[in-house]
Amino acid sequence: MNSERTNRLIHEVSAWIDNSPDNQGRDREALLWGRVAKVTEEAGEVIEKLVGMTGQNPRKGRSATRADVEYELLDVALTALAALAHLRADDPHPPDLLGLLARHVEVVARRADLL
Numbered sequence: 001m002n003s004e005r006t007n008r009l010i011h012e013v014s015a016w017i018d019n020s021p022d023n024q025g026r027d028r029e030a031l032l033w034g035r036v037a038k039v040t041e042e043a044g045e046v047i048e049k050l051v052g053m054t055g056q057n058p059r060k061g062r063s064a065t066r067a068d069v070e071y072e073l074l075d076v077a078l079t080a081l082a083a084l085a086h087l088r089a090d091d092p093h094p095p096d097l098l099g100l101l102a103r104h105v106e107v108v109a110r111r112a113d114l115l
Contacts, residue, residue, distance in 0.1 A: 011085050035083040046072040052068070
């Protein structure tokens with residue numbers, strides 16, 4: 001999948017969430033709070049799968065796989081990018097979300113003296 005298509009789909013997922021029946025008529029700021037809070041909820045699901053993968057809950061044992069943890073980590077990333085799309089929804093042109101992410105990765109890599 002190319003990055004232009006991925007960007008477009010992230011924007012479409014974000015709009016789909018904003019336009020869902022339960023979100024109709026909600027204030028944009030309330031939607032933003034909900035979208036950002038959802039990132040934390042998704043992160044909690046990563047922890048749940050990690051506990052299951054490593055068997056940290058003796059009652060449940062090993063109840064998840066590395067693939068489950070990976071899936072949830074990707075859900076966190078998608079949720080965060082969709083929240084960013086919501087935050088920037090009023091921009092005259094939809095932002096290149098993956099480009100923003102790439103620039104952020106470079107900033108962090110520079111701070112780590114990797115570039």
